[in-house]
Amino acid sequence: MNQLIVNTNNLNFSYNKSEQDIENLELKVPKGSIYGFLGPNGSGKSTTIRLLLGLLKKTSGTVVLFGETFNNKTRLKILDQVGALIENPSLYEHLDAVDNLRIAANYRQNISFTRIHEVLEIVKLTHAKNKKIKEYSLGMKQRLGLAMSLLSNPELIILDEPTNGLDPKGIIEMRTLIKDLNETYGTTIFISSHLLSEIERTCTHVGIIRNGKMIYQDTVASLKVSKGSNIKLDIEVDLPNEALSVLKDLNMGNVALLDDFLQIEVCSKEDITKVIDVLRASKINIYQVTIKNNLEELFLSLTEN
Numbered sequence: 001m002n003q004l005i006v007n008t009n010n011l012n013f014s015y016n017k018s019e020q021d022i023e024n025l026e027l028k029v030p031k032g033s034i035y036g037f038l039g040p041n042g043s044g045k046s047t048t049i050r051l052l053l054g055l056l057k058k059t060s061g062t063v064v065l066f067g068e069t070f071n072n073k074t075r076l077k078i079l080d081q082v083g084a085l086i087e088n089p090s091l092y093e094h095l096d097a098v099d100n101l102r103i104a105a106n107y108r109q110n111i112s113f114t115r116i117h118e119v120l121e122i123v124k125l126t127h128a129k130n131k132k133i134k135e136y137s138l139g140m141k142q143r144l145g146l147a148m149s150l151l152s153n154p155e156l157i158i159l160d161e162p163t164n165g166l167d168p169k170g171i172i173e174m175r176t177l178i179k180d181l182n183e184t185y186g187t188t189i190f191i192s193s194h195l196l197s198e199i200e201r202t203c204t205h206v207g208i209i210r211n212g213k214m215i216y217q218d219t220v221a222s223l224k225v226s227k228g229s230n231i232k233l234d235i236e237v238d239l240p241n242e243a244l245s246v247l248k249d250l251n252m253g254n255v256a257l258l259d260d261f262l263q264i265e266v267c268s269k270e271d272i273t274k275v276i277d278v279l280r281a282s283k284i285n286i287y288q289v290t291i292k293n294n295l296e297e298l299f300l301s302l303t304e305n
């Protein structure tokens with residue numbers, strides 16, 4: 001069986017007695033995975049991360065990291081192997097990246113000056129290492145935060161919503177970095193997000209949480225398979241009613257008209273071309289064809305009450 005880097009058993013936690021915020025959580029993060037911890041706002045992602053890092057005291061259950069049970073005795077040894085970016089990194093705006101990393105390195109043991117330059121290289125900030133942080137973009141600040149979490153060369157990195165607030169370029173940079181870290185150094189990465197698209201693009205494994213309970217946990221590939229392979233299309237045309245009868249004659253599968261958009265389910269990519277050909281042959285103008293994300297639907301069906 002795959003070695004687990006994070007393994008919680010029957011983990012329970014409440015902020016106050018009236019509510020159970022984390023309930024019997026069984027988190028299983030395999031070594032070498034990029035694990036996406038997915039859930040709507042308020043579902044308990046940040047609380048779980050705080051429990052993993054010992055920043056909150058669990059009500060009951062166990063947290064096992066790297067095969068060792070987390071407790072007061074093992075805490076420091078375990079945390080030495082973990083890098084975390086759980087809020088916006090606290091940075092000294094009037095200092096440059098090197099000085100910020102030097103200060104962060106002082107909180108850890110035996111971090112060499114060479115390592116500071118290595119982590120800057122990893123997060124692709126070498127070119128801006130002497131720039132003051134107040135001149136950094138949000139994406140650069142996030143990457144510097146990631147660099148800080150890498151200082152001790154951790155085996156596990158925990159990132160709480162790392163792309164929050166970033167522009168599309170910043171999101172792509174962060175996504176690429178996460179994948180590179182995992183591929184190049186074999187680092188296990190645990191990322192929380194409320195965006196399925198983010199997890200789908202980056203992660204190998206996924207755990208979906210709702211109201212503090214794990215409702216799905218498997219590989220991303222299995223999540224895709226479990227939804228079946230039909231492709232759902234939304235099509236915008238100039239003559240929706242005519243298009244509807246043309247497509248019904250095709251006998252391909254479910255066809256419907258919703259808010260002037262045709263909705264059709266096809267079995268293969270080749271069928272998408274067929275649908276377009278038939279519409280064009282009937283002189284119907286097509287303005288838009290959108291492929292619906294099956295995973296998005298699955299995520300919504302799993303997380304909606």
Ligand SMILES: Nc1ncnc2c1ncn2[C@@H]1O[C@H](COP(=O)(O)OP(=O)(O)OP(=O)(O)O)[C@@H](O)[C@H]1O
Nearest residue numbers: 015016021039040041042043044045046047048194
């Ligand atoms: N300090 C706190 N005191 C009391 N309740 C809290 C506290 N922090 C969070 N909660 C509650 O615990 C539940 C889980 O919150 P949590 O922040 O872990 O969710 P989340 O999945 O990380 O959400 P988000 O994506 O919005 O950050 C929510 O109901 C929230 O209101």
